[in-house]
Structures are given as C-alpha cells and as structure tokens.
Amino acid sequence: MIQSHGGKVTGSVSGVTDYLLKGELDHVTGKCKKAVEKGTAVIGYEDLMLLLQK
Incomplete structure (x- = not known):
C-alpha cells in the first residue's frame, strides 16, 4: 500500500x-526513540490512511 x-x-x-x-x-x-531523536513523525494506521488520501 505504501509502495x-x-x-x-x-x-x-x-x-x-x-x-x-x-x-x-x-x-x-528503541526504533521509536531513534525516530523521535531524528525528528521523524511516529504515526499509527489511521494517520497513514489520512496521508494516503491526500
């Protein structure tokens, strides 16, 4: 779906x-902590669906 x-x-x-x-x-x-340190947005499935609708 993402691809x-x-x-x-x-x-x-x-x-x-x-x-x-x-x-x-x-x-x-640990992966989540690393993402936050790098400024990466951490999202859930509902957020993904909203992004894909754009």
Whole structure:
C-alpha cells in the first residue's frame, strides 16, 4: 500500500525517514526513540490512511 503510493518501506530509521508506522502508539521501542531523536513523525494506521488520501 505504501509502495503503491510512491513510498519506500525499510526496516530501520535513518536521517531520510519521514514516518515511522507503529501498530501500538503507546508502546515505546528503541526504533521509536531513534525516530523521535531524528525528528521523524511516529504515526499509527489511521494517520497513514489520512496521508494516503491526500
């Protein structure tokens, strides 16, 4: 779904990552902490659906 809208799916957070999609927004992981440190937006499924509608 992400790729069909021009996005790229990766297994890690880097300086060029725009969004981190999380299943449980209240569960903080190391990947989530890294994303926040880098200024990457952490979003849930509903947020993703809103972004894809644009």
